[in-house]
Amino acid sequence: MQTSVQRLTPYRVASVALLVLLSLLFLFPMYWILTGSVKDIQAVNAASPVWFPLSPTLDNYQRLFDRPAMHWLWNTVFICLTAMLLTCASASLAGYALAKKRFRGRAFLFAVFISAMALPKQVILIPLLKEMSFLRLHDTPWAVILPTVGWPFGVFLMKQFSENIPGSVLEAARIDGAGEAMTFLKVVLPIIKPGIGALAIFTFITAWNDYFMQLIMLNSQAKLTISLGIAKLQTEMSNDFGLIMAGAALSAIPITAVFLLFQQFFTRGITMGAVKG
């Protein structure tokens, strides 16, 4: 990776120092969530901040789990995973067809998918809410999952990846007598796998952070996502920051752990999504 030996100019030293300082500022909110979640009520409300909780308490977590917090976390994971699987499956099929199949209306369909991508998603939320109520899906995870899967970015991304499939390989599979299903599973999938990985990560994070959609579609206490749960804690117990931090920690820790474990995949996924997009 290293291209050339770095000369230590004063500018470089100053830049790196500034960057280190900024990264401490970026890490600080995370530190404040974690330490805040184990502070007792005096420490939380102290006029001069308690930088480090010397007598940590699990009281905030106990009060958090008096509510269905684990349920909220599970709802969120269910929504994100389902949306991810459905998106990857439907988008890789459609992307492959748009790139490699010749059928009537192909160019038109692709143009529609592309133009819809420029649209701000939130704009369709009001009609979407009405539609979900009509389908009796309002206040179920599906009200959040289905529109996420419909979003055209995945199809676009997978089409770009499928362009890389050499026609000769498909031809060879056909001559070997492989049917459509066999060709897709054995030939196409292995080639577009990196693209699917990128799309999976992208969809998961998008679904996790899609607070507005969750807010509109989910109401009842047992159906909330973890983000909605924290927001609810915040409106109901506005100054109980210890409890709110416990909620924030519960939401942040699992996904951060996954992120740290699969860090290279994340950055590769983000980059590929954009370069191809």
Add this chain to the structure above:
Amino acid sequence: MQTSQRTALRARERRENLIGYAYMAPALVFFLGFVIFPMGMALVTSLTDYSMDSFNFVGLANYARMLRDRVFGKAMVNTVLIVAVSVPAVTLFSLWAASVVYKMRQRSSSFFRIVFYMPVVTGTVAVTVVWKWMFSRYNGLLNYVLRALGVIGTNISWLGDEAYAIWCIILILFTTSIGQPIVLYISALSNVDASLVEAAEVDGATHFKVFWKIKWPQIMNTTLYILVITTINSFQIFALIQLLTSGGPNNATNTIMYNIYYHAFKLNEYGYGNAMGVVLAVVIGLFSVVQFRLARAERE
């Protein structure tokens, strides 16, 4: 002979169409059902007074109402301010940070990537609630630190003061927005043709000149992508507003997206809300087109 050939050809064509649409079917169902249909409904109902108890065609009345609506005007100004500050700030900062980071060794470079991407992963809501605490008037960290440093004399209600609230929101938006741009710029800068850079350096070109003449054109596509996504995301700012200020104080932090939410879900004025949504979509579309045009002009 010829006719049978033609029928065979037609049968093959039909088969190909069938196969194509079979592949497309799942994605099409989701896309038509949950994107295109509601999009059409948004357009149609923006021409009605759709609310809890009425549904009448009112032509362009909702759009006319927007022109007279002071709060909508304020929300538009605020939204444009947020976009105008955050888009250049995010783009320039991430370009600067990436240009420092991409020359580092693997380990340090992934450390910084992780740190700046962290707020994206942690999730908007978790990040927002901790900032709310830090901004808090009586037990917030910010007031304590600034008082200890002697910058302020008395505690400030950061989110409750018209002069500061929107800047606090822009700051948080900034921290949650730079993750992806930095990662993208690092990868774009590492892909710049190294031989060109070396050749220019041998010829005695300054750092600035190397950047401007060689690197900048090669990372143009990345810049364009970053500009477009940051613009779209900043225009749609919602969670921060809803969680921190509810558009207050005195509409100082009201944005288009929050205003839509307020009208549609608090006042049940769906028709008016949808009309505002359509206007927002058009504004975002225009911005994207302008950015594309500018970038293309730059490249030529």
